[in-house]
Amino acid sequence: MFDWLKRGPGRNLRDPLADSTNYLSAYDKEGRLRRAQNVDLKKYRESAAAATNGPRPLSTAEKKAEDAMIAQENADGITDDEKAANALQRAQLRARGSAEEISLPRERSGDLRPYPMNEHFRSQSVLSEELREQIYQQVAVVGLGVDTVASSFGVDMRRVAAVVRLKTIEKQWVGQGKSLAKPYNDAVLAMLPKTEYSPTRVTPHESINDLPVHPRTRNQLFYPTSESRHFTREDAAKAFDPKLLPADKRIPLPVLVKLEKWNLENLPREERQRRLREDDLAERTAQLAKEEKKAAWEARTQRVVPGRRWDFKFQDISAEKVGKDGRGRDAVGYRYGMPHEDRKRGLIKIPTSVE
Amino acid sequence: MVLKLRLSRVSTPGGARRHHPCYNVVLAHARTARDSKPLEVLGTYNPIPELPVGAEPGARKQKEIKIDVSRARYWLGVGAQPSDTVWRLLSMIGLLEPRYLPTGPQTEKALKAVRFPTHKTAESSQNNGSVTKAIRAKQAKSQNVA
Numbered sequence: 122m123f124d125w126l127k128r129g130p131g132r133n134l135r136d137p138l139a140d141s142t143n144y145l146s147a148y149d150k151e152g153r154l155r156r157a158q159n160v161d162l163k164k165y166r167e168s169a170a171a172a173t174n175g176p177r178p179l180s181t182a183e184k185k186a187e188d189a190m191i192a193q194e195n196a197d198g199i200t201d202d203e204k205a206a207n208a209l210q211r212a213q214l215r216a217r218g219s220a221e222e223i224s225l226p227r228e229r230s231g232d233l234r235p236y237p238m239n240e241h242f243r244s245q246s247v248l249s250e251e252l253r254e255q256i257y258q259q260v261a262v263v264g265l266g267v268d269t270v271a272s273s274f275g276v277d278m279r280r281v282a283a284v285v286r287l288k289t290i291e292k293q294w295v296g297q298g299k300s301l302a303k304p305y306n307d308a309v310l311a312m313l314p315k316t317e318y319s320p321t322r323v324t325p326h327e328s329i330n331d332l333p334v335h336p337r338t339r340n341q342l343f344y345p346t347s348e349s350r351h352f353t354r355e356d357a358a359k360a361f362d363p364k365l366l367p368a369d370k371r372i373p374l375p376v377l378v379k380l381e382k383w384n385l386e387n388l389p390r391e392e393r394q395r396r397l398r399e400d401d402l403a404e405r406t407a408q409l410a411k412e413e414k415k416a417a418w419e420a421r422t423q424r425v426v427p428g429r430r431w432d433f434k435f436q437d438i439s440a441e442k443v444g445k446d447g448r449g450r451d452a453v454g455y456r457y458g459m460p461h462e463d464r465k466r467g468l469i470k471i472p473t474s475v476e
Numbered sequence: 477m478v479l480k481l482r483l484s485r486v487s488t489p490g491g492a493r494r495h496h497p498c499y500n501v502v503l504a505h506a507r508t509a510r511d512s513k514p515l516e517v518l519g520t521y522n523p524i525p526e527l528p529v530g531a532e533p534g535a536r537k538q539k540e541i542k543i544d545v546s547r548a549r550y551w552l553g554v555g556a557q558p559s560d561t562v563w564r565l566l567s568m569i570g571l572l573e574p575r576y577l578p579t580g581p582q583t584e585k586a587l588k589a590v591r592f593p594t595h596k597t598a599e600s601s602q603n604n605g606s607v608t609k610a611i612r613a614k615q616a617k618s619q620n621v622a
Contacts, residue, residue, distance in 0.1 A: 425538070426569070430525070430537075431525035431537040431538060431539055432539070433538070433541060434539065435542075435543065435565075436541065437544070437545045440516065440544035443517070453519060454518075454519060455486040455500055457513045
């Protein structure tokens with residue numbers, strides 16, 4: 122055991138790497154990080170420590186450039202807020218530049234096994250703090266719909282809703298002066314793989330394969346059908362439950378499928394983004410048009426007359442939908458003398474269309 | 477024979493039940509039984525106030541009436557007699573003068589005192605079908621000739 126601790130993989134855990142899960146499966150028997158055979162870990166540790174200790178002192182060239190920028194800003198006469206924002210942006214850029222000198226490659230799926238004996242358990246990413254804040258801002262401050270935010274960030278709708286709820290409570294607690302378990306949160310987040318936020322590109326958080334199991338599909342079903350029939354997923358869904366949507370329409374994030382298809386077509390990034398924007402716009406306009414049409418229909422055919430204790434809602438319908446034989450299926454009103462004739466001789470019940 | 481616009485009690489979709497009335501608004505001969513087969517079904521009336529689907533918790537309940545407005549207007553025009561209840565309902569959408577007002581029976585004076593917001597004929601309930609248009613055009617033509 123002491124050998125393992127001093128010379129084996131255990132020596133890495135005495136001084137864990139920042140921004141890494143540090144699972145044992147990420148190291149080989151000699152204690153080398155598998156995914157970083159070509160990276161000098163010592164240098165990486167030093168640079169990471171420098172980054173966490175705050176901004177490093179500026180070199181002379183950088184200092185000159187910074188002074189020139191400030192002079193330029195003063196000449197332009199912009200406000201103090203803008204100046205501060207610009208300075209912060211430059212500092213961040215510099216920090217990123219220095220971090221990129223030595224960086225670890227991303228963890229591969231083989232490195233994400235926290236239990237070395239369990240081959241199949243892979244640690245799943247969690248939302249980073251920044252991404253959660255962005256989601257909250259988009260929903261609660263900007264006022265976008267949960268579905269829009271879900272598809273634009275590649276995060277499941279239920280997860281978006283949960284993030285918004287929890288963030289709301291967090292902000293409420295901060296407002297009330299309650300203490301948060303921040304160190305615990307930070308410690309857990311530091312140990313887990315994370316989905317990071319990037320303003321320029323979308324990293325989908327969810328797996329493209331995930332399909333929630335509907336309770337109606339849990340029971341085993343033997344459904345006899347003709348051999349010649351083309352039995353599709355739509356039919357399968359109907360066999361489980363008449364109201365169940367087919368699997369293709371229950372995909373939580375259809376945008377992921379779209380992105381993958383475009384990826385396989387080798388479309389350039391600009392083209393993919395353009396198509397995504399176009400599809401978004403088309404979807405939104407279609408939704409708006411649908412709502413407008415419904416509102417117009419209601420305004421045309423509905424009247425709500427206020428009463429003393431309740432309202433009377435009048436709906437204008439067409440009485441002529443009963444058809445020539447008075448048996449129209451979608452006619453309004455309860456009908457008279459309408460036995461089901463499906464047991465009568467000579468009435469053919471074979472379906473005339475198959476979906 | 478007198479034609480009447482009246483309600484006809486029908487069984488609920490799940491079968492007939494006590495205390496769960498459901499009505500068709502029908503056109504029938506006056507002397508036929510209430511629930512017999514009518515000449516025409518004009519709509520339905522649910523007399524139990526219900527919360528609309530997807531309503532907010534504090535919303536008001538609604539009694540739902542579905543009616544073919546242009547058909548009802550036609551039958552009134554050719555002399556069909558509405559029952560009291562149907563008169564009350566149809567007067568709400570301006571097909572008839574209200575027969576009874578909150579102040580009592582309808583008189584000239586009472587009608588002048590009360591102005592229902594819905595008493596004006598709603599634009600939507602005006603018949604603008606092709607037949608009506610043709611009749612109007614014909615009337616206009618004959619007036620021009622005279």
